[in-house]
Amino acid sequence: MRAARFGLSFAVRVPTMFSVDGTAISSANLRGLADLWLDGATPSDADLRAAKSLAAKMAAFEGIRPFSSVVQQLVDCVSQPDFKIEKVRELIEADPALAARIMRVANSAAYRAWEACDSVPKALLRIGATNVCELAMAISAMNFFKDLDGVGKKIRDHSAGTAAVARELALRVGRVGASPKLFLAALLHDVGKLLLIQTGDAGYAALAGENPAPNSLHLKEQAQRGYDHAILGGQVLLSWNLPEPIPQIVACHHQPKTVPRAFAISRSIDLLRVADCVDWLLEQGHDANSPHVRKLARSPDGTRAGLSVADLVNLWDDLRAVRSDALSVFK
Numbered sequence: 407m408r409a410a411r412f413g414l415s416f417a418v419r420v421p422t423m424f425s426v427d428g429t430a431i432s433s434a435n436l437r438g439l440a441d442l443w444l445d446g447a448t449p450s451d452a453d454l455r456a457a458k459s460l461a462a463k464m465a466a467f468e469g470i471r472p473f474s475s476v477v478q479q480l481v482d483c484v485s486q487p488d489f490k491i492e493k494v495r496e497l498i499e500a501d502p503a504l505a506a507r508i509m510r511v512a513n514s515a516a517y518r519a520w521e522a523c524d525s526v527p528k529a530l531l532r533i534g535a536t537n538v539c540e541l542a543m544a545i546s547a548m549n550f551f552k553d554l555d556g557v558g559k560k561i562r563d564h565s566a567g568t569a570a571v572a573r574e575l576a577l578r579v580g581r582v583g584a585s586p587k588l589f590l591a592a593l594l595h596d597v598g599k600l601l602l603i604q605t606g607d608a609g610y611a612a613l614a615g616e617n618p619a620p621n622s623l624h625l626k627e628q629a630q631r632g633y634d635h636a637i638l639g640g641q642v643l644l645s646w647n648l649p650e651p652i653p654q655i656v657a658c659h660h661q662p663k664t665v666p667r668a669f670a671i672s673r674s675i676d677l678l679r680v681a682d683c684v685d686w687l688l689e690q691g692h693d694a695n696s697p698h699v700r701k702l703a704r705s706p707d708g709t710r711a712g713l714s715v716a717d718l719v720n721l722w723d724d725l726r727a728v729r730s731d732a733l734s735v736f737k
């Protein structure tokens with residue numbers, strides 16, 4: 407029962423949640439939003455206030471579109487059931503900066519570059535045309551924040567590192583098919599933080615700059631604002647038309663219990679949450695023998711993701727390598 411409600415509320419109600427001015431929300435849609443962090447309970451006044459403040463924040467992002475016309479054309483192109491791969495190649499090659507960035511990703515450790523990828527057709531072969539299109543969207547979205555320094559830069563690095571680690575973990579636990587979308591969701595998982603920083607939200611940069619462990623900042627955000635960066639990021643990615651399940655994974659990455667275990671994205675969220683912690687531990691300089699690595703493997707996220715202590719310990723140096731490679735690709 408709950409699974410059906412979740413699917414409907416997420417897939418259908420969320421995209422139509424806000425009015426043009428971002429303030430008028432129907433009671434049905436408020437319920438849809440409240441479902442995300444109430445796990446189906448009746449929304450309280452505080453939850454409804456949170457929904458309204460999120461709507462107001464979303465209104466500030468109305469009209470923001472981080473995608474170039476090339477990326478928009480790419481999206482339109484691969485949305486056609488009979489799209490031609492030649493057209494995808496032409497579009498990418500028309501934007502040399504984008505083509506170069508896509509080839510750098512195709513050559514990165516995250517994509518297991520056993521052989522140099524030196525052309526767009528090879529990148530299309532390695533990554534896949536649809537995945538390349540989504541990668542172009544993610545690269546554009548990250549580029550949108552490229553001028554941020556300080557805390558913003560740290561968050562961008564964390565996003566790149568988490569993406570590479572998430573992809574590597576997905577491959578190691580046999581989630582090969584889910585790995586491209588997981589890579590993109592992980593790359594964009596903290597986009598809500600970048601938005602809050604970029605819009606000059608008072609005090610937010612200082613709060614995020616404390617560099618708290620994963621799974622703690624969102625609690626302060628909820629206490630202060632009534633919503634967190636995950637929900638905000640998921641909403642903005644939906645408004646940017648990022649394909650499913652990327653916005654859903656992002657929206658729920660700090661509230662995995664809102665996603666029924668029967669849903670396939672639930673395992674992607676587990677892997678993202680583990681990758682989130684792995685990146686933080688690596689950034690803090692922890693090595694494979696750290697008790698925190700064992701604790702992470704034994705945590706509910708680690709267990710649900712299918713990672714044993716031995717898996718994570720043995721993988722640690724590889725995860726460090728793919729992370730550092732990703733930081734150079736996305737810097």
Ligand SMILES: [Fe+2]
Pocket residue numbers: 595596635636659660
């Ligand atoms: Fe987060």
Ligand SMILES: [Fe+2]
Pocket residue numbers: 564568595596620682
């Ligand atoms: Fe994160």
